[in-house]
Amino acid sequence: MSKKIVIIGAGTGGTLTANRLRRMYDRDAAEIVVIDSDDDHLYQPGLLFVPFDLAQPKDIVRSRSEQLNDGIEFRLAEVDRVEFEDNTVYLADGSSIGYDVLVVASGVSLLTDETEGLTGPGWGEKAFDFYTLDGAVALRDALSKFDSGRLVVNTIDMPIKCPVAPLEFCFLADWYFQERGIRSEVEITYVTPLDAAFTKPVAAEHLAGMFEEKEISLEAEFATGRVDAEAGRLISWDEREIPFDLLAAIPLHGGSEFVARSPGLGDDLGFVPTDPNTLQSEAAPNVFAIGDATNLPTSKAGSATHFEGDTLTDNIGRFLDGEKLEGSYDGHVNCFIETGFHKALLIDFNYEVEPLPGRYPSKAGPLPLLRESRLNHLAKLAFQPFYWHALLPGRDMPGVGAQMSMAGKQPVTSEKGDNG
Amino acid sequence: MSTATYAGTPVEVDDEGFMTDPDQWNEQIAEQIAAENEIDQLTERHWMVINYMRESYLEDGSAPSIRTLGKASGVPIKELYQLFPKGPAKRAAKIAGIPKPRGCI
Numbered sequence: 067m068s069k070k071i072v073i074i075g076a077g078t079g080g081t082l083t084a085n086r087l088r089r090m091y092d093r094d095a096a097e098i099v100v101i102d103s104d105d106d107h108l109y110q111p112g113l114l115f116v117p118f119d120l121a122q123p124k125d126i127v128r129s130r131s132e133q134l135n136d137g138i139e140f141r142l143a144e145v146d147r148v149e150f151e152d153n154t155v156y157l158a159d160g161s162s163i164g165y166d167v168l169v170v171a172s173g174v175s176l177l178t179d180e181t182e183g184l185t186g187p188g189w190g191e192k193a194f195d196f197y198t199l200d201g202a203v204a205l206r207d208a209l210s211k212f213d214s215g216r217l218v219v220n221t222i223d224m225p226i227k228c229p230v231a232p233l234e235f236c237f238l239a240d241w242y243f244q245e246r247g248i249r250s251e252v253e254i255t256y257v258t259p260l261d262a263a264f265t266k267p268v269a270a271e272h273l274a275g276m277f278e279e280k281e282i283s284l285e286a287e288f289a290t291g292r293v294d295a296e297a298g299r300l301i302s303w304d305e306r307e308i309p310f311d312l313l314a315a316i317p318l319h320g321g322s323e324f325v326a327r328s329p330g331l332g333d334d335l336g337f338v339p340t341d342p343n344t345l346q347s348e349a350a351p352n353v354f355a356i357g358d359a360t361n362l363p364t365s366k367a368g369s370a371t372h373f374e375g376d377t378l379t380d381n382i383g384r385f386l387d388g389e390k391l392e393g394s395y396d397g398h399v400n401c402f403i404e405t406g407f408h409k410a411l412l413i414d415f416n417y418e419v420e421p422l423p424g425r426y427p428s429k430a431g432p433l434p435l436l437r438e439s440r441l442n443h444l445a446k447l448a449f450q451p452f453y454w455h456a457l458l459p460g461r462d463m464p465g466v467g468a469q470m471s472m473a474g475k476q477p478v479t480s481e482k483g484d485n486g
Numbered sequence: 487m488s489t490a491t492y493a494g495t496p497v498e499v500d501d502e503g504f505m506t507d508p509d510q511w512n513e514q515i516a517e518q519i520a521a522e523n524e525i526d527q528l529t530e531r532h533w534m535v536i537n538y539m540r541e542s543y544l545e546d547g548s549a550p551s552i553r554t555l556g557k558a559s560g561v562p563i564k565e566l567y568q569l570f571p572k573g574p575a576k577r578a579a580k581i582a583g584i585p586k587p588r589g590c591i
Contacts (some may be wrong), residue, residue, distance in 0.1 A: 083546070224555045224589070225551070229589045230590065243526060265589045267500075272515070289573075291563070303552070303563050321564045333558075334554060334558040339545075361546055363548035365590040399590065
């Protein structure tokens with residue numbers, strides 16, 4: 067009998083999952099439905115480049131439905147809630163879709179309103195985000211008119227998508243103002259709730275000095291309680307103040323809104339408690355989750371989502387066949403970190419192994435780990451076509467395994483991972 | 487990585503004194519770490535936070551953020567700063583015997 071697999075979210079995780087499953091199952095063996103509330107698939111790594119006029123909005127958005135293979139039904143709809151008792155997704159328009167297997171791939175929502183004052187007077191004039199396309203475009207326009215003063219980049223609290231993006235933003239800002247010949251007129255400050263810019267011991271050792279070299283100031287252990295955007299002040303819960311003339315804020319993140327409306331699905335922040343190795347949710351055995359929507363203790367990043375794809379689709383197959391699931395996802399993440407001036411760092415890690423120095427993908431590999439290089443930057447730029455043409459279609463990438471490999475890494479005795 | 491002795495028990499700690507094995511922790515250890523970090527007396531409110539942190543870490547594998555603590559530990563954020571001055575997320579993690587909150591790099 068034909069099975070029905072429903073996927074909520076047509077971003078990175080939902081799209082690659084649907085395409086892989088479509089290849090796994092003949093059409094009469096499984097019906098696959100993907101639900102999303104709009105048809106704009108955003109290449110999220112591109113958002114970092116928009117404020118610096120290094121990427122144009124039209125170059126990083128494509129149709130969601132066009133990324134889905136033939137034989138996958140795309141439903142443009144808002145999800146109201148999921149009920150596990152009757153295995154049904156209820157839509158906001160009153161209709162419903164039953165499922166045999168549900169995949170939650172709905173990513174995160176930005177809780178910009180949850181920080182007092184952030185979206186008050188001054189929002190869109192002095193204070194911006196760059197995690198939305200509108201925000202990144204507005205910030206580009208503000209940056210282009212910014213000739214002097216204090217630029218503050220603030221991660222309001224963890225977890226956030228792409229935890230290195232705020233650092234990359236600082237590095238690119240340093241480059242951008244040097245290009246414009248006004249770097250000495252601009253102070254750049256990174257404000258973080260963590261106790262350092264680099265918090266993993268080996269990375270901290272290897273990258274110590276980067277902030278000083280680039281003359282970026284650091285305000286650590288600053289938990290933003292409220293923002294006075296009009297006056298240009300961040301105020302922490304313990305009443306420290308940081309002044310700014312221009313703020314690039316990374317707002318609080320939570321899960322998708324329907325998660326909170328679905329009894330038993332999410333945690334206090336709306337993320338889906340998920341087995342870190344099998345990707346089965348704790349909510350119900352026939353509910354799985356992938357990517358940013360989960361509570362997995364690895365980075366919220368497209369790379370993690372990509373590597374989860376293998377495990378997820380294999381385990382959906384096992385579940386439908388009545389077999390035991392395999393816990394094959396290891397927390398693997400691989401990401402390029404722009405450092406400005408056409409260079410980038412590369413890090414590769416998992417739940418247990420923190421970012422280490424060495425070469426990637428093997429000892430003779432071309433890309434240096436934890437070290438700035440031009441080739442890493444070129445690889446980052448070259449990744450976008452791979453994203454559309456290999457990653458989303460669910461094809462394997464040559465030389466890049468879903469599980470992390472120690473080949474090429476210089477091992478260092480490490481404490482157990484606690485990856486944000 | 488080195489060994490520290492708390493409440494007569496040798497435990498593994500990292501360079502900053504955070505315990506690396508949450509299973510080695512007990513309440514007497516917590517009291518001694520607290521005392522060494524300018525918190526003389528652990529009250530019932532402190533324990534609510536410490537116990538929540540341990541449960542959360544053992545369940546999810548990551549140390550909770552300030553906001554999660556404020557939402558889910560039963561203690562509002564303002565009070566967290568009174569209980570654990572300077573940096574509640576980090577300081578409470580140390581007392582709770584779990585690794586400090588970290589980013590990915």
